[in-house]
Amino acid sequence: MVLLAGTFPVRSAVIAEEEGKSHGTEEEFDASSFIMEHVADSHEWHILTKKDGTHVAVYLPVIIYDRESGLHLFSSRRLAHGQSYKGFAIAHEGKYAGKIVRVDGHGHHDGSKPPLDFSITKAIFGMIVAALIMLWLMLALARSYKKTGISAPKGIQGVLEPVILFIRDDVAIPNIGENKYSRFMPYLLTVFFFILINNLLGLIPIFPFGANVTGNVNVTFVLALFTFLITQFSANKSHWRHVFAAPGVPFWLLPIMIPIEIIGLFSKPFALMIRLFANITAGHIIVLSLVTLIFIFRSVAVAPVSIFFVLFMDCIELLVAFLQAYVFTLLSALFIGMAVAEPEHH
Amino acid sequence: MSLAAVGAGLAVIGAGIGIGRIGGSAMDAIARQPEAYSKIQLAMIISAALIEGAALFAIVVAMIKG
Numbered sequence: 001m002v003l004l005a006g007t008f009p010v011r012s013a014v015i016a017e018e019e020g021k022s023h024g025t026e027e028e029f030d031a032s033s034f035i036m037e038h039v040a041d042s043h044e045w046h047i048l049t050k051k052d053g054t055h056v057a058v059y060l061p062v063i064i065y066d067r068e069s070g071l072h073l074f075s076s077r078r079l080a081h082g083q084s085y086k087g088f089a090i091a092h093e094g095k096y097a098g099k100i101v102r103v104d105g106h107g108h109h110d111g112s113k114p115p116l117d118f119s120i121t122k123a124i125f126g127m128i129v130a131a132l133i134m135l136w137l138m139l140a141l142a143r144s145y146k147k148t149g150i151s152a153p154k155g156i157q158g159v160l161e162p163v164i165l166f167i168r169d170d171v172a173i174p175n176i177g178e179n180k181y182s183r184f185m186p187y188l189l190t191v192f193f194f195i196l197i198n199n200l201l202g203l204i205p206i207f208p209f210g211a212n213v214t215g216n217v218n219v220t221f222v223l224a225l226f227t228f229l230i231t232q233f234s235a236n237k238s239h240w241r242h243v244f245a246a247p248g249v250p251f252w253l254l255p256i257m258i259p260i261e262i263i264g265l266f267s268k269p270f271a272l273m274i275r276l277f278a279n280i281t282a283g284h285i286i287v288l289s290l291v292t293l294i295f296i297f298r299s300v301a302v303a304p305v306s307i308f309f310v311l312f313m314d315c316i317e318l319l320v321a322f323l324q325a326y327v328f329t330l331l332s333a334l335f336i337g338m339a340v341a342e343p344e345h346h
Numbered sequence: 347m348s349l350a351a352v353g354a355g356l357a358v359i360g361a362g363i364g365i366g367r368i369g370g371s372a373m374d375a376i377a378r379q380p381e382a383y384s385k386i387q388l389a390m391i392i393s394a395a396l397i398e399g400a401a402l403f404a405i406v407v408a409m410i411k412g
Contacts, residue, residue, distance in 0.1 A: 174388070271399040278402035327395045334392065 031292040039212050039284050040098065041123045043076040043090065047207060055080070058207065060125055064088065064100055066115040076119070088115065123219060126211025130197045137193075167192055171330050175337040184336055187230060191223060192329040199280060199321035203314060214324070215280035217273065224273035227332040232265070235339035268335055272328060279324050283317045354408040361401030365394050 045058035059077040066072065069087070078085035082092065084103040091101045091109050100117055101109045120128075140156045148154070153161045172181040172188055198213040213219055241247065243261040245254065290310045294302050372390040376383055 170384070170388070271396070271403075274402050274406055275395065275399045278406055279398075282405070323391075327391065330388075330392065331395065 029292070029295045029298075031289065031296055034292060035285055035288040038288055039215065039281055041121050041212070041216055042098065043100075043119055043121055044080060045122055045125070045207065045211075060120045060122065062088075062100065063118040063120070064115040065118065066102070067113060072115075122211045123213050123216045126198065126201065126209070126213040127219070129208050129211075130194065130201055130213065133197055133201075134193055163192075164189060167329060171326075171333050175330070175333040176340065177337065180340050183234075184230070184333070187226070188329050188333055191226070191332060192325050195223070195276065195328055196321060196325035199325060200318075202280065202284065203317055203321065212281065212284055214276055215284055217277045220273045220277040223276070223328070224269040227272060227335060228266075228269040230332075231269075231335045231339045234336060236342075238341070238343040239339045241343075268331075272331055276324055276328055279320060283313070283320055287313050287317070350408040354405050357401045357404030357408070360404075361397055364397040364401075368393050368397070 043060055043062055045060060047056045047058065049055050057080070059075045059080065062072070062074055062076045062079065064072050066088075072086055072088070074085060079088065079090050079100070082089065087103055088100050089103045089109065091097055091099055096109075096114055099114060100119075101114050103109055137156060137160065141160050144155065144157045167189055168181070168185060172185055176184055195214055198219075201209040202212055202214060204210050243265065244258060246257055246261070249257055287310055290306050290313060293306045294300075368390055372386050375386045379386075
């Protein structure tokens with residue numbers, strides 16, 4: 001695994017080198033916009049820029065719905081390098097920077113009423129790749145159980161069975177309870193493997209992988225929203241009593257307690273969202289900053305040092321990929337467990 | 347930008363002290379009761395994750411404002 005990880009930073013350094021040459025020779029190399037470009041979502045998958053300035057990129061489909069002209073489907077190649085097509089272009093500055101806006105006849109960007117964007121962007125493409133990998137893993141697992149039944153695990157079974165048992169025995173049962181955990185196992189396992197696989201794929205800097213999926217705040221928002229909804233809809237009477245009329249609390253404290261409890265309901269999934277997003281994005285930013293050191297110092301002599309530190313960070317990132325998937329699942333199980341816990345009788 | 351960086355640094359100091367204390371106390375606890383290792387580790391990870399969440403709020407604010 002370490003050897004495998006070792007090849008990644010070298011490849012990303014090569015890609016970065018190509019890019020650095022194209023716009024770093026005359027003008028000052030802008031590290032922070034370079035890094036943000038790589039961390040953010042986009043409509044095209046930029047792979048490298050050749051010395052003569054031509055881009056090698058995978059252009060993903062753009063699907064937009066405009067309230068006036070209806071549905072449009074075209075390749076993002078038509079919008080590359082600031083071009084406009086069918087009256088749409090990608091804004092480069094202002095409130096809608098990086099998003100698709102309408103363009104009027106004079107080439108001015110019209111910021112009002114932007115079209116609804118359903119495009120297959122980098123993050124969505126990354127999620128589809130992760131979903132295919134998950135399908136392949138889980139179907140292979142199911143097939144091997146069908147074939148051999150409950151026996152000594154073999155192949156993929158041997159990799160996944162301990163992980164699934166770990167989620168069941170060390171995450172679900174202690175936090176949710178022996179009687180109720182089985183209802184929540186499908187969600188906990190799905191969210192664990194989704195985050196884990198996306199975290200790991202995010203560390204691979206070559207084409208079909210490397211989209212910053214779990215470091216995208218929209219993705220983590222939806223994951224946290226699932227945990228929030230499951231927690232609230234499976235909550236029992238005693239959970240709501242603890243929110244609106246905590247037992248043993250004097251009545252004059254309730255006006256203070258109730259708002260705090262209600263904020264608590266929302267702040268827990270909010271923290272889940274920010275934790276995953278910030279951890280993964282911070283990891284990517286650190287790796288990219290170490291790579292950009294080569295171009296900031298404009299010296300090949302920095303490269304070995306920088307690559308050594310990138311290697312070191314990638315090893316830590318492997319740990320973080322597992323830890324964040326585990327922490328998200330663990331805290332989801334904890335919140336669900338708090339909501340379904342039976343009141344204690346004294 | 348520089349002020350945001352100072353804010354991020356302060357947040358990291360706070361989280362560092364907090365998580366350091368949790369780690370230290372967990373080490374003490376494990377040394378006293380090695381058989382409770384897995385339970386202590388679980389509680390340690392949960393509280394470290396919660397503290398880290400507070401620090402990450404600050405860092406996200408620093409990122410947005412920076």
